[in-house]
Every structure is written in structure tokens, then in C-alpha cells.
Amino acid sequence: MSSEIRIAIDAMGGDNGADIVVPGALRALEKHPNLHVVLVGDEHILKLYLSRYKNNAGSRLTLQHASEVVSMDESPTQALRYKKDSSMRVAINLVKQQKVQACVSAGNTGALMATAHFVLKTLPGINRAAIICALPANNELRRVRVLDVGANVDASPETLCQFAMMGSTLAAAVDGKPNPKIALLNIGVEQIKGNEQVKETDRLLSNIKDLNYIGYVEGDDIFKGTADVIVCDGFVGNVTLKTIEGLAKFIGGLIKKEFYRNFLTKLSALCATLVLRSLKKSLNPHLYNGASFVGLQGIVIKSHGKTTVAGFAQAIECAISEVENNVPELIKNEVARLLAKNQTS
Amino acid sequence: MSSEIRIAIDAMGGDNGADIVVPGALRALEKHPNLHVVLVGDEHILKLYLSRYKNNAGSRLTLQHASEVVSMDESPTQALRYKKDSSMRVAINLVKQQKVQACVSAGNTGALMATAHFVLKTLPGINRAAIICALPANNELRRVRVLDVGANVDASPETLCQFAMMGSTLAAAVDGKPNPKIALLNIGVEQIKGNEQVKETDRLLSNIKDLNYIGYVEGDDIFKGTADVIVCDGFVGNVTLKTIEGLAKFIGGLIKKEFYRNFLTKLSALCATLVLRSLKKSLNPHLYNGASFVGLQGIVIKSHGKTTVAGFAQAIECAISEVENNVPELIKNEVARLLAKNQTS
Numbered sequence: 001m002s003s004e005i006r007i008a009i010d011a012m013g014g015d016n017g018a019d020i021v022v023p024g025a026l027r028a029l030e031k032h033p034n035l036h037v038v039l040v041g042d043e044h045i046l047k048l049y050l051s052r053y054k055n056n057a058g059s060r061l062t063l064q065h066a067s068e069v070v071s072m073d074e075s076p077t078q079a080l081r082y083k084k085d086s087s088m089r090v091a092i093n094l095v096k097q098q099k100v101q102a103c104v105s106a107g108n109t110g111a112l113m114a115t116a117h118f119v120l121k122t123l124p125g126i127n128r129a130a131i132i133c134a135l136p137a138n139n140e141l142r143r144v145r146v147l148d149v150g151a152n153v154d155a156s157p158e159t160l161c162q163f164a165m166m167g168s169t170l171a172a173a174v175d176g177k178p179n180p181k182i183a184l185l186n187i188g189v190e191q192i193k194g195n196e197q198v199k200e201t202d203r204l205l206s207n208i209k210d211l212n213y214i215g216y217v218e219g220d221d222i223f224k225g226t227a228d229v230i231v232c233d234g235f236v237g238n239v240t241l242k243t244i245e246g247l248a249k250f251i252g253g254l255i256k257k258e259f260y261r262n263f264l265t266k267l268s269a270l271c272a273t274l275v276l277r278s279l280k281k282s283l284n285p286h287l288y289n290g291a292s293f294v295g296l297q298g299i300v301i302k303s304h305g306k307t308t309v310a311g312f313a314q315a316i317e318c319a320i321s322e323v324e325n326n327v328p329e330l331i332k333n334e335v336a337r338l339l340a341k342n343q344t345s
Numbered sequence: 346m347s348s349e350i351r352i353a354i355d356a357m358g359g360d361n362g363a364d365i366v367v368p369g370a371l372r373a374l375e376k377h378p379n380l381h382v383v384l385v386g387d388e389h390i391l392k393l394y395l396s397r398y399k400n401n402a403g404s405r406l407t408l409q410h411a412s413e414v415v416s417m418d419e420s421p422t423q424a425l426r427y428k429k430d431s432s433m434r435v436a437i438n439l440v441k442q443q444k445v446q447a448c449v450s451a452g453n454t455g456a457l458m459a460t461a462h463f464v465l466k467t468l469p470g471i472n473r474a475a476i477i478c479a480l481p482a483n484n485e486l487r488r489v490r491v492l493d494v495g496a497n498v499d500a501s502p503e504t505l506c507q508f509a510m511m512g513s514t515l516a517a518a519v520d521g522k523p524n525p526k527i528a529l530l531n532i533g534v535e536q537i538k539g540n541e542q543v544k545e546t547d548r549l550l551s552n553i554k555d556l557n558y559i560g561y562v563e564g565d566d567i568f569k570g571t572a573d574v575i576v577c578d579g580f581v582g583n584v585t586l587k588t589i590e591g592l593a594k595f596i597g598g599l600i601k602k603e604f605y606r607n608f609l610t611k612l613s614a615l616c617a618t619l620v621l622r623s624l625k626k627s628l629n630p631h632l633y634n635g636a637s638f639v640g641l642q643g644i645v646i647k648s649h650g651k652t653t654v655a656g657f658a659q660a661i662e663c664a665i666s667e668v669e670n671n672v673p674e675l676i677k678n679e680v681a682r683l684l685a686k687n688q689t690s
Contacts, residue, residue: 075537110533136595150532153540187495187583188455192420195498195580219584220591232584235540238532239564239581240588246565247592250481254627255600258620271616275603282599 004034005323006101007316008094011041011049012069012087013107014312015305021106022049024312029057031313032320038100040064041087066090070107072305076114088112092119095298102299102319104290106312112302113151113293120298123328125335127159128152129295131234131302132167133241134175134288138225145171145229146185146222149291150238157201160184160231162335164205164213166294167229169334173325175228179212183227185236186216197233209341248283255279286311290318297328349379350668352661353445356386356394357414357432358452359657360650366451367394369657374402376658377665383445385409386432411435415452417650421459433457437464440643447644447664449635451657457647458496458638465643468673470680473497474640475508476579476647477515478586479633483570490516490574491530491567494636495583502546505529505576507680509550509558511639512574514679518670520573524557528572530581531561542578550576554686593628600624631656635663642673 011021018041025037037057039046043065055061068086070079083089088111091103096119105112113129122129130148137144147167148155155163164182171180184202186194193216194202205213217226219240232240259269259276269276281287285304289311293300299322303315356366363386370382382402384391388410400406413431415424428434433456436448441464450457458474467474475493482489492508493500500508509527516525529547531539538561539547550558562571564585577585604614604621614621626632630649634656638645644667648660 073535075535110538153532185584187498187580187587190418190420193455198580219587219589220594222588223591223595235532235543236581236584239530239577240584242532242564243567243585243588244564244592246568247589248596249565250568251593251596251628255624258624258627259617261620261623265617265620268613268617268620272604272610272613275606275610275613278606279600279603282603283596 004036005032005320006036006038006099007319007323008038008040008064008091008100008103009316010087010091010103010105010107011039011046012066013105014303014307015072018045018049020307020309020312022046023053023309025061025316026053026055026057027309027313028316029060035320036060036062038062038064038094040066040091040094041069042067064090064094070111072108074108074111076110079108079111080114080118089115089119092116092300095300096120101323102301104301104303104315104319106303106305106307106315109150109302112300116293116296116298116300120296120300122295123297123332123335125339126162126166126295128155129293130163130166131291132170132294133291135222135244136288137223142225143175144222144225144227145175146237146241147229147231147294148234148237149241150234151293152234154235155233157197157204160201160233161204161208162295164211164229164231165335165338166331167231168211169331170292170294170327171228173327173330174321177228180228181212181214181226182229182231183214183217183221185230185232185240186218189216189218207342208338210338245285248285252283286314290315292318292322292327294327294331299323299328349381350377350665351381351383351445352664352668353383353385353409353436353439353448354661355432355436355448355450355452356384356391357411358450359648359652360417360451363390363394365652365654365657367391368398368654370406370661371398371400371402372654372658373661374405380665381405381407383407383409383439385411385436385439386414387412409435409439415456417453419453419456421455424453424456425459425463434460434464437461437645440645441465446668447646449646449648449660449664451648451650451652451660454495454647457645461638461641461643461645465641465645467640468642468677468680470684471507471511471640472504473500474638475511476636477512477639478636480567480589481633482568487570488520489567489570489572490520491582491586492574492576492639493579493582494586495579496638497579499580500578502542502549505546505578506549506553507640509556509574509576510680510683511676512576513556514676515637515639515672516573518672518675519666522573525573526557526559526571527574527576528559528562528566530575530577530585531563534561534563552687553683555683590630593630597628631659635660637663637667637672639672639676644668644673
């Protein structure tokens with residue numbers, strides 16, 4: 001698409017702030033000639049950073065001053081109440097004011113969610129926004145979407161059903177999967193398995209017409225591509241996501257250690273350079289960077305706090321894709337349609 | 346230790362039943378001259394199986410007939426009520442009757458837990474038994490213990506505290522870690538993070554004297570060796586464990602695929618044979634097979650249903666280790682001591 005896409009970027013957020021965000025934004029600008037980026041943060045600092053890099057974006061890159069920064073360990077309430085001129089808040093305000101179509105931040109997740117919730121509000125029919133992420137599946141690097149991965153430590157069966165509807169809409173629109181398979185994360189696939197929350201959600205989901213609900217899946221199904229969208233509450237989802245991150249790192253470390261054990265194994269690493277490089281690329285978490293806050297009246301993309309330049313550019317890709325597909329509007333319409341269909345029939 | 350160890354084995358349990366269990370038991374008998382195994386199951390079938398293998402165990406291997414089998418998808422209530430002569434039930438009965446010191450089963454987890462709970466009962470001071478498993482950590486294949494990984498879909502803060510005490514006792518006795526570090530699985534390490542269940546448990550654990558509680562850990566901490574024992578409810582623990590299993594398999598498949606992509610990569614796999622073999626060994630889930638049901642008046646070890654012969658033999662090793670350390674007695678005494686100390690002071 002060639003119409004202009006305007007994205008605000010919290011340039012001070014994340015563990016490495018502007019060090020990563022500024023070159024990440026420049027990379028995205030280079031790739032997308034129709035992209036306009038508003039870098040939000042301390043203007044003096046940002047100008048200093050921009051002077052370091054080659055920048056062909058011209059008027060497609062503008063700065064928006066914000067005097068404060070939300071730190072990574074700040075409480076969401078604290079940030080919401082006292083940091084009204086933070087780079088995060090100002091970036092979200094730009095979405096609210098429709099000066100941009102999306103914002104991207106690598107900052108404090110809790111504060112970002114609380115601020116986005118407060119400023120943008122949820123869509124009609126949606127109780128709570130959720131964080132949805134993409135994971136590899138099926139050995140073919142197909143994507144599976146998991147939500148919620150951390151916004152809501154508790155979620156009622158009704159809320160989980162809304163998550164299912166939103167995940168379904170996103171997978172259909174952004175991942176190009178018509179009629180995506182929706183599953184509920186549980187500790188077994190049999191009807192008798194699970195806690196009350198999961199059983200009641202299963203009952204509700206089974207009765208939603210026009211939703212391709214396939215039932216329960218277990219943790220090991222995530223990577224099998226059994227489902228296109230997996231629904232869980234934010235506690236289970238967050239533990240699962242971080243466990244995946246931890247295990248991938250652990251195995252990566254193990255591979256490195258085995259190949260660097262002695263002269264002979266180092267030699268075999270040299271032989272296997274191509275394979276190891278390709279493997280590293282396949283397992284690169286930055287390929288999957290960019291989690292989306294769904295259910296809000298606006299697009300907010302959360303980048304991993306510790307991401308790389310390429311990873312941050314990938315998070316901007318997610319934002320572009322959601323803007324191009326007009327995801328909040330799609331979700332609003334699809335949820336309204338499903339609710340109407342299931343109420344009247 | 347050279348004193349006789351007597352273990353009952355549910356020979357019909359698991360996805361592959363006697364095919365795996367019988368050779369697994371024979372392997373353990375060969376390794377441990379002081380081990381006596383009672384194979385429980387259909388006597389005719391077991392005799393047939395035994396005739397296939399070289400068997401030097403002599404009188405150290407006996408059979409105990411059981412006419413029924415609990416299937417892998419049978420409901421726990423069903424199994425408990427109607428399968429009173431199942432190989433699983435009879436094996437657990439032998440523990441109750443003190444004819445053996447432990448039992449091992451690869452059968453239906455829910456049925457095994459329900460039956461073990463019903464027949465053996467919990468230890469004094471323990472509300473519910475939990476399933477505790479061992480995972481690799483720290484790149485040095487140190488172990489970390491996680492509980493509960495599936496016995497209780499819900500657990501009160503008090504029950505989670507009992508899990509912490511039991512995990513601590515097991516890690517100290519079996520893993521040889523004096524004063525093991527105990528942590529609570531959460532979605533962040535800050536005090537404000539988590540749901541009510543976790544926050545209340547944190548408050549209770551912080552006040553238990555003589556327990557080395559270090560606070561919250563996140564999913565990615567599991568493999569860092571941050572803690573020796575990680576406590577969570579059975580829903581979160583089971584999803585986590587199965588996610589780990591799924592991801593390890595996924596990455597294994599990816600490695601295989603990359604090395605088998607073409608002639609050149611196959612050649613590099615040949616060069617890297619030693620490394621790949623060592624890697625496969627390190628990541629072998631059967632190395633960690635054998636989850637323990639803690640909190641019961643007897644030792645019950647659950648093997649993975651889809652394990653190998655080596656994996657089943659490893660589950661028997663767990664049973665031997667718990668018998669040698671007299672784990673239920675240790676847990677009973679340690680929980681009583683901690684409860685007394687924390688009540689009176």
C-alpha cells in the first residue's frame with residue numbers, strides 16, 4: 001500500500017532506549033517509503049542520536065519532545081499518575097489525537113498497558129485489552145498467536161471469549177488465515193481436565209457461532225501448529241512465553257558450549273557454519289518481536305525491552321501491518337457481528 | 346547402600362505398556378544387585394514378555410497378577426471406582442501393605458494420583474500431594490525442581506506453602522543441596538506483580554522461618570538455576586512442563602531439518618556427529634524422566650507415558666533414590682518441624 005502510514009515511537013523506552021530505537025526506526029523508514037515516524041522523547045538527546053546515523057528520511061522523520069521517561073521498574077499507577085509528559089504517554093496521546101495511526105514502545109509493559117487502557121479505552125464489547133504475541137510453529141516457521149501473554153493476571157470466562165474473538169480476527173486479517181483455528185490452553189485435551197475458569201470458557205466458546213473453536217490444547221501443542229490462536233489468561237500466558245524464551249536461550253547456550261568444547265568440536269562448528277547460522281536465524285527471537293495490545297481503540301505495539309535494532313524494526317513492521325489492515329476497526333466490527341449473531345439466534 | 350530395595354512396577358501402564366516397562370525393569374535389576382522388582386500385571390502376558398529377554402535377576406524379579414488395566418484416557422473417578430484389580434491399583438496396594446517401598450507407573454497420571462491419594466493418604470500436615478519434576482538448569486545440567494506440575498489445578502496459598510516445604514526437603518535430601526533456594530513462579534519479580542493467589546503465598550512464605558525462600562522468579566529463570574525449587578499450582582506447572590517438552594522437540598526437529606537440508610549440510614552433520622550426539626544426550630528428556638508424587642504416605646513415581654526403556658529405567662532410579670533417602674519420612678518430619686517452629690515462635 002502506498003498511502004502514508006504515521007507511527008509514533010517511544011524513543012526512550014526499553015532497556016537500551018534510543019541506542020536501539022533510533023537506528024531501528026531509521027531502518028524501518030529506509031524500507032518503507034510511505035512511512036512517517038514521530039520519534040517521541042527528549043529532543044536534545046534525540047537530535048544528538050540522529051546526528052550519529054545516516055538519515056535519508058527527510059521530512060518523514062519528525063521529533064516530538066517529551067520531558068520524562070517511564071523507567072522499566074516503575075509501577076503502572078505511578079507512571080500513569082505522575083509521568084504525564086513521558087515519552088510513552090505522549091506517544092500514546094498522539095494515537096488518541098489521531099496524529100499517528102499507531103505507536104510502538106519497548107518500555108515498561110505494565111505502564112504501557114495501563115496508560116494505553118486509560119488514554120485509548122477499550123473497544124465496544126471488550127472488557128479488557130490483551131497482549132497477543134506470535135510464536136513459530138510446525139517446523140515451517142508458521143505462526144501461532146497466543147493471547148493473553150501478560151495484561152490480565154486474572155480473566156473471566158467472558159473475557160477469555162472476547163480474547164478468542166480478537167485473536168481470530170487478527171489471525172484472519174494479519175496472518176492471512178481464513179477461519180483460523182482457536183484453542184484454549186489447558187492441562188489435557190479431555191473434557192474433564194482443567195480448572196473451573198477453563199471449563200466454563202470451553203462451554204461458552206463451544207456455543208459461539210462463526211468462531212472456529214477446536215477445543216483444548218496442551219503446552220506442547222503450541223509448536224505443533226494444532227491451532228492458529230491459543231487463548232489463556234495473562235498469568236499462564238506470561239509464564240509460558242518467558243519459559244519459551246528461557247529454554248530457547250538455554251538450548252542456544254548448550255549448542256554453543258558443545259561446539260566450543262575442544263579443538264575438534266570447534267573444527268566441526270566451522271564445518272557446520274552455514275547450518276548454525278541458518279539455525280540461529282530460525283530461532284532468533286527478534287524475528288517474532290512485537291506483541292500487539294488488542295482490544296483498544298488504537299494500535300499499540302510492545303517491543304521486547306531487550307531487543308536488538310533488527311528486533312525493534314520488526315516491531316515497527318507489526319505496527320505497519322496492523323495499520324494497513326486497520327485492525328482495531330476490524331476487531332470492533334467482528335466482535336459486534338459475533339455478539340449480535342450469538343445473542344439473536 | 347546394600348540393604349534390599351523392593352519396588353512394585355505397574356507393568357501395563359503407559360502408552361507402550363510392557364514393551365517398555367519390562368526391559369526397563371530388567372535394566373534396573375542388572376544395575377542394582379540389591380533391587381527386588383515386583384512386576385504387576387497380567388501374569389500370562391508378563392511371562393511371555395519375560396521369555397523374550399535375558400534375565401539374570403532370578404528371585405529378585407517376581408510377578409504379581411492383576412486382571413485389569415487403567416487406560417490412558419480413563420477418568421480418575423472411573424479408574425478408582427471400577428478398576429480395583431488394575432495393575433496400577435495393585436502396585437499401589439503393595440506400597441500400602443508395606444510389601445514394597447515404592448511403586449513406579451507410566452500410566453494415566455490423573456488415575457495414578459487419585460488412586461495413590463485414596464490408598465496411601467497424605468502425610469500429616471499436608472492437604473494435597475503434588476507432582477514434582479526435575480529439569481536441567483544453568484548449562485551445567487544442574488537440576489531444578491518444579492512442583493506442582495499437574496496434580497492440583499487449583500491450590501490455596503497454604504497448600505502452595507506446603508509444596509515449598511516438601512520441595513525443599515526433597516532438594517536437600519535427594520539432590521544434595523543443603524538449604525535449597527525456594528522460589529515462587531510469577532509473571533514478574535516485583536512485589537506488585539501477580540495474582541492474589543501468588544501475592545498471598547509470597548506473604549506466607551516470607552514469614553516461614555528455616556525455609557530459604559528467595560521470592561518470585563519468572564518463566565525464563567527456570568533454566569538459569571536462580572532457584573533450586575520452583576513452586577506453582579498444577580495448572581501453571583503442567584502448561585509450563587508441556588511447553589518445555591514441546592519446544593525442546595520443536596528445536597530438535599529444526600536442528601535435524603537444517604542439517605538434512607542438502608548434501609553440503611548433511612556433510613557438515615557428519616563432521617559434527619560427536620557434537621550432535623552429545624547435544625542429543627544433553628537434551629534427552631528421558632534423562633529427566635520420573636516425577637515424584639510428594640506428600641503421600643508412600644513413594645509413587647510417575648514415568649512419562651511415552652518414555653523409552655532407558656527413560657523407564659531412569660524413573661526406577663528416582664524410586665530407588667527416594668527409598669534410600671526415605672523421602673516420605675523426611676518430609677513428614679521436616680513439615681512437622683517447620684509447622685511447630687512457625688506456630689510457637
